[in-house]
Amino acid sequence: MTIRVVIADDQSMIRAGLRLVAETAPGIEVVGEAADGVQALSVVRRLRPDVLLLDIAMPRLDGLGTARRLLGDPRPPKIVMLTTFGTDGNLQASLRAGVNGFLLKSSPPEQLVEAVRVAAAGDALIDPAVTTRVIASFAAHPEPSAPPELATLTQRELDVLHLLALGLSNPEIARELGIGDATIRTHVTRVLQKLGLRDRIQAVVFAYEAGVVRPGRRRKGPPR
The missing domain is CATH 3.40.50.2300 (Response regulator)
Structure with a gap:
């Protein structure tokens, strides 16, 4: 087509x-x-x-x-x-x-x-x-508070969200975390579903607004 x-x-x-x-x-x-x-x-x-x-x-x-x-x-x-x-x-x-x-x-x-x-x-x-x-x-914005939806994610799903926000593709995330591509696709789908997001673009915006990723920090989990 x-x-x-x-x-x-x-x-x-x-x-x-x-x-x-x-x-x-x-x-x-x-x-x-x-x-x-x-x-x-x-x-x-x-x-x-x-x-x-x-x-x-x-x-x-x-x-x-x-x-x-x-x-x-x-x-x-x-x-x-x-x-x-x-x-x-x-x-x-x-x-x-x-x-x-x-x-x-x-x-x-x-x-x-x-x-x-x-x-x-x-x-x-x-x-x-x-x-x-x-x-x-996003660097010019004050430190955001973590939205409640983040508490629904597992640590692995938080890792995937963080790497999505850094612009990594599924194969790159798989290499970073040492797991298979199919597993990454499953994690990405679950992250989007749990957070009520449509696609990766919305996931990037959510991650920065929620403080999952902040400038100058390689990895930041949400406060719980």
């Missing part, structure tokens, strides 16, 4: 580069482009793509506003936000809005293709480099 993609970015060269990368991958078709948020709303609602690659900083309507409006539609696309280190002031808000991924424009081509495939499958991907921006943005 072909994954249908729309690209929204105000720079034509960026759009051309993203199209070239996406369409060289088997099973991905770019069906439309948009140069700003208002145009993106029209193109997406007309073409109904599976995935929208959406620049966070655009004229007329920025990526955050575009994402919020589209995610309120009955059949929204999966949204992967594109950013640079200079334009991610809305990072936290975009994550909370429910986007399916965050990717740096400087990411290698294979990571872009992976993000499209992961989003289309209903999962979420956050670039590890973007995770460092999450850490920095």
Whole structure:
């Protein structure tokens, strides 16, 4: 089944580069482009793509506003936000809005293709480099109190949540903890279910807001 993609970015060269990368991958078709948020709303609602690659900083309507409006539609696309280190002031808000991924424009081509495939499958991907921006943005906040939901997690599940928040993939978490990939998938599913979260992106936001991970600390369990 072909994954249908729309690209929204105000720079034509960026759009051309993203199209070239996406369409060289088997099973991905770019069906439309948009140069700003208002145009993106029209193109997406007309073409109904599976995935929208959406620049966070655009004229007329920025990526955050575009994402919020589209995610309120009955059949929204999966949204992967594109950013640079200079334009991610809305990072936290975009994550909370429910986007399916965050990717740096400087990411290698294979990571872009992976993000499209992961989003289309209903999962979420956050670039590890973007995770460092999450850490920095939460650094300015006071030490949070642990929400009661954390008490429902086992120590192993807390370890998995911590590593999820650091941007590690399932195989990387498995290597870190010395257990199998299938077991990690089970732990991730249980963490999301117990905390009432939809995907890995929401788990990252929850972990930082709950204080499971704080800047400058490798591992921090919740106070009990």
